Amino acid sequence: MFPSGRRLDRATALFISLLAVGFLLATFDVRSSSGGATTVLRDGAQTLAAPVQSGIDIVVRPVVGFVDGISNIAGLREQNERLAAEVRRLEDRLRETSALERRVAELEAINDVAAPEDLATVTARIYSAGPSTFDQIRFINKGSADGIVVGQAVVDENGLVGRVDLVTGLSARVRLITDPLISVGVRVQDTNQTGAVTGRGDELLRLDMFDASKPVREGAIVITDGSRFPPGVVVGYVNETKAADVGFTLRTTVDPSARFAELDFVKVIVGWSPLDADPETGDPLIDPPSFTDPGSERQ
């Protein structure tokens, strides 16, 4: 195994030293504020690694897409028929909703509501993911040079993806809403009651409502309430109908609307900041869109 007992001692001593260094690093990193030495280290590593990662990504992405395409050919015919039926159904639905959309637009104009689609955004592409199963992060190819700052919300065509938590000149790290460290203030669209959604890794999101007087039903749309993310962005859909327990607390799960396994292009909302929320109450200074009957309660 080892040539001598002395060599074994050296190895063990080095092992213990490296463990100690690791613990010190972790403690220092956790205790240090943003902008400290560890942030500079991360920025530097990310800046160095980004071109290599982007290069690998450029090579790998088409290959994976081609293989995916080949493997999916068998199911394409069936999917095509299903989609044609879906298009017909949606066209019917669109005719019904266009009248409602006009009404909502009028109401938004009257109430001076900033809808998420009106906010300035920067389109970015994901080129890298976290290095382990436990990391719920993605890296995008836009950074501070494009106006990205820490705290901005990231969305895709389906809904909320996450929040920027580290920025370098040409890239940024996005922490997904599936990360247990992220909590999103939300509103259930059909009851207009608020709560918080917390990530649980690859599992469904958890929705906690602490003052729920009405039950939430399966399929109800959950949107951001505007406290730390721009108001009105779709977060997901309630997965299980639940009524409040004793004391009006309600806990259920939410299926996120963003498809994290298929993320490619995303938009960073640069035209809204958490500072747009009231610093004392946390309420949005921009009113979130109301989804109740407009004639009933909106002030």
Added chain:
Amino acid sequence: MTGGKIVIALGLVIGAVLIQTTVFQYIRPLGYAPELGLLTVIAISRYLDAEQAMFAAFTGGFLQDLLGGSPLGLWAIAFTVVAFVTVKVRAREVVGPPAVAIGVFGLTIAGLVTYMILGTLFGLGIIGRPGVIWDLLVPAIYNLVLAFPVFWLVKIAIRPQERSMVR
């Protein structure tokens, strides 16, 4: 020549971490990816001195920390533990593919458990997450599948250095 071996080993671990962050964001059967960095550390630790193996492992883990979302040092410790244990068990009189498979599976689990415990201690709450057993088992099984090609690649990358050292 020993310096050459450590440089190659470092290159392999760093390459593995970069591949992990790019290729395996797309290739995720059942939603999981292998832990290529850990697997490469196991592979290089079969050929390096104990100190070299731990140094390469710590450096690779530190890079994984820098490119990841957890506090710095956690993957560095996990990689170092795996390298240390690999060096300890590599000279056992058990050889052959089944022994290698069991070893890779066990060492991957050891590395992931180390990270999970440290992550929980440092506030990431990993152990309490739902489905954490699968987070442990599935990457270990994928590492088992990838072990033989990765071991072969590491062998052909490091062995010439050993031969030139003998000369």
